[in-house]
Amino acid sequence: MEAINLNSTTSRDLSKDPRNELELATPQEFDYAENLNYLSRSPNECLFRIENGRIYKAIPAGGETAVVEISSTPENRLLIRFLGEPAAVSAGMRTEVIRYVRDWFDLDTDLAPFYEMAQSDPLLHRAVNTFYGLRTIGIPDLFEAICWGILGQQINLTFAYTLKRRLVETYGRPVECEGETYWIFPTPQTIAALSVEELTALRMTVKKCEYLIGAAQLIVRGELSKEQLLAAGNSKNAEKILVKIRGIGPWTANYVAMRCLRFPAAFPIDDVGLHNAIKYLTGADRKPTKEEILKLSAAWTNWESYATFYLWRFLY
Structure with missing residues (x-):
């Protein structure tokens, strides 16, 4: 089964494959298990369920609705299996599901520059080593x-x-x-x-x-x-x-x-969770001030969003 890349795959190409499965290539800096761990953080999640390492979710697809099972292959690709009646899976539905999943897992962001910057950052180096392959899980709607x-x-x-x-x-x-x-x-x-x-x-x-x-x-x-x-x-x-x-x-x-x-420089600098994560990592006896956070984050330019998400992960 060939990996499907939305950027080079048209709806007509998708319609040639009658099977109810497709694969998405993922970046090198992607770890399915790390993202699954994040998605598993609340037993009260209602918009998807996780069972035996697989994610089950209903996805709006234009005027249709797809129910899919998402898992990982040994080649580090995402395997998407459409549930329900095979005849109901149109080429348009497949295209919309690909778009949604790529956005959900932020597969089109190149994290290599972020990891390179973070390795020498006093706060982020531990985060990227601990959670390597984690993407900022999105909310497309x-x-x-x-x-x-x-x-x-x-x-x-x-x-x-x-x-x-x-x-x-x-x-x-x-x-x-x-x-x-x-x-x-x-x-x-x-x-x-x-x-x-x-x-x-x-x-x-x-x-x-x-x-x-x-x-x-x-x-x-x-x-x-x-x-x-x-x-x-x-x-x-x-x-x-x-x-x-x-x-x-x-x-x-x-x-x-x-x-x-998905603006990379988005930075909720007043977030309590961010403050607590920085306090935890620095071993300080108090939360940092805004001025201290600005100084600590000086090297994060255009990666503030990912830096925040990775630091949050130490807490939840």
Whole structure:
């Protein structure tokens, strides 16, 4: 089975292979097990499940939905197997799934320069040696990324996952396949039509409900889109757009820029987790100041996003 590279593979090429499997080539700096460990961090995850080293997930594919099993081959490629009825797997669906998986695992980013820089960095050298092959796992859908950022504000990760599950299982779309139920994240159209009272029934704060509904309404009205933010050109410009939205501050804006927009210089410098990771690695008796972080991160230019993600990994 030949590896498929989206950059050189057309939908017509995909349609020549009637089988329900495809392989994706991965960069040398990719370790499936390391990324699987990250994805396994919460038993309360509701948008995919992991079983026997394989990832099972429903993926929106244009007007269709694909349910896939993702695993690794001995050659360090990603093996994607489509579940369900073989005849339902169109060339367009395969193309969309390839795009999604490449984005999800950030396969198109060359990490070699990051690793070269990090090896001589006092903070990062331990991180890249400990988590070698880890990619910044993405959230390709803008609305999902914004929601996850808002849900995670000022609460611990465990409760954030609980809130996400309540939101998804109440307002998301279930997909049945081979005896299992998978979930698609709620659309902005669905959330935009809700009242604050309906969302507070999920036991999230009134303000978070207002923020989620407000962001959804902006997207529905066409006033906010991933394309608009990408066109901003960099994380600073995208942040300026995002922080104008009620409920989105610099932290959430940079989180979205990291996980969804893939701007390499996105840097949530005020993040408590980042501060705690630096404290842990330096053995300090207090968290670093912003000025100290700026000094420590001076060599991270255009790798702030990956540096942050790797340092977070020491904590969660």
